[in-house]
Amino acid sequence: MNWDDARIFLALCREQTLRGAARVLGVDQATVGRRLASLEHALGATLFLRTSGGYSLTAAGEVAMAAALNMESSAAELQRQILGMDDRMSGVVRVTTTDSFAIDVVIPAIARLHQEQPGIEVQLQASTQMLNLSKREADIAVRTLKPENPDLIVRRVARWSSAIFASAAYVQAHGVPKPGTAFAGHDLVLYQPYLDSGKEVTLGSEPITHGRIAMTCTSGLLVRRALVNGLGIGEIPLPFGAADGLVRLWPARECPPYDIWLVTHKDVRHTARVRVVIDAIAEAFAAVSG
Amino acid sequence: MNWDDARIFLALCREQTLRGAARVLGVDQATVGRRLASLEHALGATLFLRTSGGYSLTAAGEVAMAAALNMESSAAELQRQILGMDDRMSGVVRVTTTDSFAIDVVIPAIARLHQEQPGIEVQLQASTQMLNLSKREADIAVRTLKPENPDLIVRRVARWSSAIFASAAYVQAHGVPKPGTAFAGHDLVLYQPYLDSGKEVTLGSEPITHGRIAMTCTSGLLVRRALVNGLGIGEIPLPFGAADGLVRLWPARECPPYDIWLVTHKDVRHTARVRVVIDAIAEAFAAVSG
DNA sequence: TGCCATCTATGCAGATTTGCATCACCAAGG
DNA sequence: CCTTGGTGATGCAAATCTGCATAGATGGCA
Known part of the structure; x- marks a missing residue:
C-alpha cells in the first residue's frame, strides 16, 4: 500500500x-x-x-x-x-576552524550572537585537521583552502595579507633583519605544515637559509604566541599582528594575500540557526579586516 | 509532502x-x-x-x-x-508459526482446507522471531507464549505434555538413563533459547548436570531431527515424539504441560478467509492432540 | 427534445521515477 | 600489504506515472 x-x-x-x-x-x-x-x-x-x-x-x-x-x-x-x-532559533550548530580564527574571530562573533539568540548552542571545534562537512561532522567550517566538493557552499569572508612580525623586545635586542640577507643572525618561528609542504620556505618573501629556526608550531595561534614571547620573527596575517601588539617588519614589502573561506553543506545552509551563525562569523571577519 | x-x-x-x-x-x-x-x-x-x-x-x-x-x-x-x-473466500492469509508446528500441523491443515477453498492463498512463514500482528506483518500466529496486547485475540488450540525421547538406535547403544543420576554418561540435545533463558535447565524434570550436551538447536524441529538421528536425548511434545517414531523414556514421569495459542488481531478475526484458516488449524491441532 | 454544463474514462506523449550498473569509500580480515 | 564485503553516490536506459486532449455519460433547463 x-x-x-x-x-x-x-x-x-x-x-x-x-x-x-x-x-x-x-x-x-x-x-x-x-x-x-x-x-x-x-x-x-x-x-x-x-x-x-x-x-x-x-x-x-x-x-x-x-x-x-x-x-x-x-x-x-x-x-x-x-x-x-x-x-525556532535553537539547537546545536557545529563550527570547525583553526585555533587562531576561533579565538580572535569566531568566539567574539558567537558571544555577540548569543545576546540576540540565546537558544543557539555553538559547538566550536578548533582543530588542525579538516572535518568533513559532507559527512556532517560539522555544519560550518572556516578554512584557508577552498574545498572542491560541489555539494559544499563556499563563501569568501576575508582576503588577508600577511607580513613578518616580531615583538618589540625582540627588535630591541636583535634589531631588524636586513632585506636580502636571508635572516642571517636572526631567530625564526615557522609554521610546521608549511615546512612539510615541500615548497621553498620564505618569510615575507625572503628565503630563510641563514636564519636559525627557533621553533616550529603546528598551528597559527602557537606561532603568534611564540612571537609575542619574543622567540623570533614569524609571518602572520596583518590583523593578528596588530591585535597581538607586534612590530611589523619591512612594512613596505608585499606578501601575497590569502583568502579565508566559510564553508557549509548545501543541505544545511538554509537552516535558520546555521544561517545566523554564518552571518555572525562573516560579520566578525569583516570587522576584523576593516 | x-x-x-x-x-x-x-x-x-x-x-x-x-x-x-x-x-x-x-x-x-x-x-x-x-x-x-x-x-x-x-x-x-x-x-x-x-x-x-x-x-x-x-x-x-x-x-x-x-x-x-x-x-x-x-x-x-x-x-x-x-x-x-x-x-470473500479468496485472497491471501498470512500465518506465522514455528517450523515444527508448520510442518506437522499447519501444512496438513492448509492442504485439507485447500480442497474446499482453493481461492485462499496461505503465506506460511516459519520463523523463530515473532512477527507483529498489530502491524499486520501476519494475520494469524501460532505461539506457545500468550501475548498481552488487548487488541489481539488469543485462543488455546492445544495443551500438550512433553516428555524425553531418544531414537531406538540410541537406546540400544546407550541404554536408558537412570532417574536421579542427572543423565550421567548420556548425550543431550537442548533447545538453545531455553539455555539462554537463565532458568535452571532440566530434561523431563531431571537436572542435566552430569550429561554431555551433544547439540543445541534454535528450533524445535531441529531438536526433533537431532533425536531422530540418534544424537542423544531431548524433550519434545508427546505428539511429536510419537509422530517421529521416537522412544519415550521414563513414561511414568510427568512433565508440566504447555499451551499452544492461536492469535489474531481483533480487526481481522471475522474476515471469512481468516476465519476458515483459523478453524482449519485449530481442527488440525485437535486431531494431532487427540 | 435539444443544448449545455459537469462529470468520468481513456489513448497518447512527455515528464518523472525507478532499477541497474558502476564507481568510490571504508573497515575488517588474511 | 592486498583482498573482500559492505556501504552510498551517480549516469543512463527502461518503466512508470502524469497531464493533456478527447470521447462518452448524466442531469439541469429552456
Missing part, C-alpha cells in the same frame, strides 16, 4: 468528485482516479460507489476514512513539529 | 542503511536515498546524519520518527479494518 494514496483518498472523501479533489491537490483528475483505483486494488476493497453526481463512500470507505484522518493528523503533526523546530 | 516518503523514512530509521531499508521495502537503495532527499527537501530539515557506518537520526529526525510511527499504526489499522470487512 502506498501511503500517499491515502492522502488522495481523503481529498476525494471531502470533495466527492475527481475534479474537485484534483483541484485541491493540484493534480489532474485522471491522476486522482488512477490513484484511487490503485488504493482499492491494494486493499482489495471498493471504497467508493460511482453514483451519478459524484463519488460516495461505501461502508469500507467510511472505515478507511477514519483511519486516513488519523494518518493525516500524524502527517500534519510531523510537518508542524519539524517546521517549528527549524524556525 | 508525499506521505509515502514517511514509509520509506521509517524503514530507514529501523534499518540504519539505505541498502537495508531498500531490501525491506523491496526497492533499490538509490530509490530510498532519493525519497529521503525528497522528504528532507519538503520538510526543509535534515533528518539523518550521514555517518560512517550508516544513517543516524538527528534531533529533527527523532521527532519525525515519532509522528511517522503514528502514521504507520494508522495505516496498519486501515488495512486491518478493511480486510476485516472482506467476506
Whole structure:
C-alpha cells in the first residue's frame, strides 16, 4: 500500500468528485482516479460507489476514512513539529576552524550572537585537521583552502595579507633583519605544515637559509604566541599582528594575500540557526579586516 | 509532502542503511536515498546524519520518527479494518508459526482446507522471531507464549505434555538413563533459547548436570531431527515424539504441560478467509492432540 | 427534445521515477 | 600489504506515472 494514496483518498472523501479533489491537490483528475483505483486494488476493497453526481463512500470507505484522518493528523503533526523546530532559533550548530580564527574571530562573533539568540548552542571545534562537512561532522567550517566538493557552499569572508612580525623586545635586542640577507643572525618561528609542504620556505618573501629556526608550531595561534614571547620573527596575517601588539617588519614589502573561506553543506545552509551563525562569523571577519 | 516518503523514512530509521531499508521495502537503495532527499527537501530539515557506518537520526529526525510511527499504526489499522470487512473466500492469509508446528500441523491443515477453498492463498512463514500482528506483518500466529496486547485475540488450540525421547538406535547403544543420576554418561540435545533463558535447565524434570550436551538447536524441529538421528536425548511434545517414531523414556514421569495459542488481531478475526484458516488449524491441532 | 454544463474514462506523449550498473569509500580480515 | 564485503553516490536506459486532449455519460433547463 502506498501511503500517499491515502492522502488522495481523503481529498476525494471531502470533495466527492475527481475534479474537485484534483483541484485541491493540484493534480489532474485522471491522476486522482488512477490513484484511487490503485488504493482499492491494494486493499482489495471498493471504497467508493460511482453514483451519478459524484463519488460516495461505501461502508469500507467510511472505515478507511477514519483511519486516513488519523494518518493525516500524524502527517500534519510531523510537518508542524519539524517546521517549528527549524524556525525556532535553537539547537546545536557545529563550527570547525583553526585555533587562531576561533579565538580572535569566531568566539567574539558567537558571544555577540548569543545576546540576540540565546537558544543557539555553538559547538566550536578548533582543530588542525579538516572535518568533513559532507559527512556532517560539522555544519560550518572556516578554512584557508577552498574545498572542491560541489555539494559544499563556499563563501569568501576575508582576503588577508600577511607580513613578518616580531615583538618589540625582540627588535630591541636583535634589531631588524636586513632585506636580502636571508635572516642571517636572526631567530625564526615557522609554521610546521608549511615546512612539510615541500615548497621553498620564505618569510615575507625572503628565503630563510641563514636564519636559525627557533621553533616550529603546528598551528597559527602557537606561532603568534611564540612571537609575542619574543622567540623570533614569524609571518602572520596583518590583523593578528596588530591585535597581538607586534612590530611589523619591512612594512613596505608585499606578501601575497590569502583568502579565508566559510564553508557549509548545501543541505544545511538554509537552516535558520546555521544561517545566523554564518552571518555572525562573516560579520566578525569583516570587522576584523576593516 | 508525499506521505509515502514517511514509509520509506521509517524503514530507514529501523534499518540504519539505505541498502537495508531498500531490501525491506523491496526497492533499490538509490530509490530510498532519493525519497529521503525528497522528504528532507519538503520538510526543509535534515533528518539523518550521514555517518560512517550508516544513517543516524538527528534531533529533527527523532521527532519525525515519532509522528511517522503514528502514521504507520494508522495505516496498519486501515488495512486491518478493511480486510476485516472482506467476506470473500479468496485472497491471501498470512500465518506465522514455528517450523515444527508448520510442518506437522499447519501444512496438513492448509492442504485439507485447500480442497474446499482453493481461492485462499496461505503465506506460511516459519520463523523463530515473532512477527507483529498489530502491524499486520501476519494475520494469524501460532505461539506457545500468550501475548498481552488487548487488541489481539488469543485462543488455546492445544495443551500438550512433553516428555524425553531418544531414537531406538540410541537406546540400544546407550541404554536408558537412570532417574536421579542427572543423565550421567548420556548425550543431550537442548533447545538453545531455553539455555539462554537463565532458568535452571532440566530434561523431563531431571537436572542435566552430569550429561554431555551433544547439540543445541534454535528450533524445535531441529531438536526433533537431532533425536531422530540418534544424537542423544531431548524433550519434545508427546505428539511429536510419537509422530517421529521416537522412544519415550521414563513414561511414568510427568512433565508440566504447555499451551499452544492461536492469535489474531481483533480487526481481522471475522474476515471469512481468516476465519476458515483459523478453524482449519485449530481442527488440525485437535486431531494431532487427540 | 435539444443544448449545455459537469462529470468520468481513456489513448497518447512527455515528464518523472525507478532499477541497474558502476564507481568510490571504508573497515575488517588474511 | 592486498583482498573482500559492505556501504552510498551517480549516469543512463527502461518503466512508470502524469497531464493533456478527447470521447462518452448524466442531469439541469429552456
